[in-house]
Amino acid sequence: MTAVIRTTGLGRRFAGRQVLTGVELAVQQGEIFGLLGPDGAGKTTLMQLWAAILDPSEGQATVLGFDTVRQAAEVNARVGYMSQGFTLYDRLSVLENLQFAARIRGVAAQDFAGRSHELLAMAGLQAYLDRPAGKLSGGMRKKLSLCANLIHAPPLLLLDEPSLGVDPVSRRELWQLLRRYQQHGSTVVVSTPYMDEAEYCDRLAFLDQGRVLAVDTPAQLRARVQGRIYEVRTAMTAAVQAILRDAPEVLNLQWLADRLRIQLHAGADLPPATLARLRGLATLTPAEPGLEETFIALSTAAAAAPPPVSPAVMETQGGEVRAERLCVRFGDFTAVDRVSVSVPPGEVIGWLGPNGAGKTTLIRVFCGLLMPSDGEAFVAGLSVNRQARALRSRIGYMSQRFSLYPDLTVAENLRFFAGAYGLGGKRRRQTIEWASGMTALTGMEARRVSELSAAVRQRLALACSILHGPAVLFLDEPTSGVDPLNRQRFWQLIQTLASGGMTVFVTTHYLEEASYCHRLGLMHQGRLVALGTLEQLRQALRLPADAGMEAVFLGHIEHAQRELAS
Template identity: 55%
Template sequence: MVPDSIVEAEGLGRRYGGRAVLQDVSFQVGPGEVFGVVGPDGAGKTTLLQMLAAILTPSEGRCRVLGEDVRRRASLVQARVGYMSQGFSLYDRLTVAENIAFAADIRDVPRTDLGERRAQLLAMAGLERFQDRREGALSGGMRKKLALCTNLIHEPPLLILDEPSLGVDPLSRRELWKILDTARAAGRSIVFATSYMEEADASDRVLLLRDGRPLAMGTPAELRAGAQGRVYRIGTAEPASIERELAADAAVISFQRRSGNEIRTQLRMARPPRISGNAVTLIEPTEPTMEDVFTVSSADAAPPISEPHAAPPAQQMGASVVVAERVTRRFGAFTAVDRVSLSIRAGEVLGLLGPNGAGKTTLIRILCGLLAPTEGRAEIAGFDVARQSEAVRARIGYMSQKFSLYPDLTARENLGFFARAYGVPRTEFASRIGWAVARAGLEQIDEKPVGGLSGAIRQRLALACAIVHRPQVLFLDEPTSGVDPLSRFRFWRLIAALAADGVSIVVTTHYLEEATFCDRLGLMMDGRLIAIGALATLKADLGLSRGSVEEVFLGFIARERENERVT
């Protein structure tokens, strides 16, 4: 064990009955260190953090936190750490100030210190103006910041944060990390769990977890160095033919088509992908991202690439299938969607980005015929969403973030239910279900209840259920939330195949990396569509020659706020 370590874990594991959910985890966290535990849903992150917070008792191994054994001195550990669960543990009927006062009271913060500490935390979180607002009326990002404040009020030496930015837009995520940077500068150690791979860069060291076992551990630079030479970018005017060659190369783990006919690929070994012909204009190694690092670290567990269905060559985008003209929706005096106009062509993938509360979900509900616009009009495949909602719903598919599957039913029973709900003729059940299963990349339909399937399989099954009636338009609400990068990459291959079939696709996501897989992006803020276009066009509009998607996202929001200030 390292002297003066804040956290010392050795051979840590946890079992439930005969099932191991975490095994062989060893690491130390030093004073003032930020330690990231990175992995998809089901990796064991929450179990690990709850053991560090002395909420769960380890089944095996040893663990000391702040010098105390988590088995024998659990109450002392619990009193000294700041633990923020995914569920916040806030009280929605209390105001911001009352939640902080309550947290201070149960943590025995001296009343003489409360006023000054609360003022500092509210200022740091930008919540001064909202201290009299009830917690239940706050946005998701503001609730996250309040939860951090309640865990900082007793000035703990160690913060343990379980997915602090889950479901939070990139702008709020950046604000959260400013608070954490301030806490770190004050000398606090931080252990946080996340499924957002890019957040690993905020760590001094990173533990990658998959299926309850460590994949790799080190500094972000060390982990990237281990993936050098195994990630390539390929430029081509014939992406479909290049993808077929990559799929046939056993050394290729995964590949993704980016906007502008560029393909990024990850390999099992440090060598270029084997591509024949003259279709390649560029092939070169590129700097690995943390998503690339996780993918190549998972190479041993990655099955060979199987194309879900013999997709036709990518076609030219057709006529507009989705049309919205100055669509507005008000709830009383509040305007949720403000004069939005857009069109989406057959075979086009449109990514909707925006802060929490920007109006994305309300706009999708209008386009799905579930909510009538207050003003303006919208059509799906020529049918008015307000006056012909039944015809609209027969032509759309919808996959929610939580997948909307029935966990007690089998995969086949779920498919049958959705086929009936979408009005598929009974005589076509077998053929439609077979097509949807093939298109969703499900090699076989498991006959056990869906609740026992892996997240990646449930994700593909949810897609199959959403397309079993062969919709013209598919709405995907954060379809890859919480899944590992390899599953995410392969899911986007399914989306590309559907788009090649001519399906119009609207995707919302907080993974900004996924924006590069879309044909166009729509950026929303305060109910307005503040920008729409291809990523290259949006960069040019901001005067960016390169720049990340996050820089584009934040650039348009900053410009919009400046315009509001001037006017």
């Protein structure tokens, strides 16, 4: 096979800091090649080197046979590069954005006619040609950006986390589009924080601290941790977790809604003494590994640290969340349509649905930020309709765009939010100390927020939202773009809070997170179309017991669409 990308000893420094070191990689023509790695591993920098946006500090890269330094213009003309902050012009329509992209790429008029028709049809955007890009859903914007990067028919497409923040339906459509593009003989390189997406790649490269640690197929990468994964069933979760955390053989401990899942270090087995302590408390069953476990096994951060320890729980008087035929209308548009639900204290409920389904609008009603058009909502014993001001001291809210002050330090942000909640003196010091310990921020107090990684900013946003010990915590897509190790540790915090009585209402686009939730609610076009445990949702569709969350989600959404159409 022909190598479309080849790197030799590739490295890059920024202000004296080494970001990439000695990268040796070859990407073959016609494959979908994935880049995995923790935040700050160097994935985006590597993409920009391949796109000839950056020059290497050492080593060499050739792309489509051209040197990325000496022949950068040749590379630029032949590559489609979609960054995380992809550019569309919100005031231009779908068609006008595509026409603009074609003009700056020098696409001839006769070529544009055929290509634009094919791309818009593949992306399902033909019915939206005149709609301004600023009024498209997140999934539609990603597909339009992809079309704009394909309009000059590049033989190589570089995509940096293309499905970040995109719902599962749109993610599936995006990957169908990439597969069709690949079938035409083109090559795709994609970075992703989602391990279910990584399974779609032909080969994967794992980067950590600027170095390539592994390159292989998804199946071969999973095989590296075969025999090291166990599922643990127990009714004594706290006691069993304490035993397993003390075991040096345990690399990672995952706290799911109905079980624990442990990962052992390479070559390790639980010793007889540990097994004896677990006897009568838990049952251990070997489990098949996923790419998440491979990610954690390769991550130097996981290898360097023991499984996370849950700090002392701040006991809270959890509150019920309840909606009765709740409606929210904006003019003629109904964002939330007759939703009724009851969430008991101490439950973790996952709220899923396509972009625009009404999830964020519903959360904003529960938080007293929006008033319902019809129906009633109650949170922690207070009426949203009549007691919205009093409600805010009983809830914590972490929005999709973390409400942090980037120019302030960690300590300054915590003190500001403590003051906003009316905490002062000794109580403020105690709650800040507790929240910092809970979210592993101790020792980072003097660091400026703008200098923190996405995962640390995420933990700080959580700390700020729980300082006052809320009865109910609302988390709107809190783990978007976070790597698997930090995602697992974040969910450990959520489970710890729920075990102390806090009710947790969380939205997510990452379907694998459903296994952390006690129950799931699925929304579509403003309606609650399914509610129950994962097993109950499977049974409602008569799916097998091992059906994955994607099949469950898509099955319920398709069923809802058929009902709306009938």
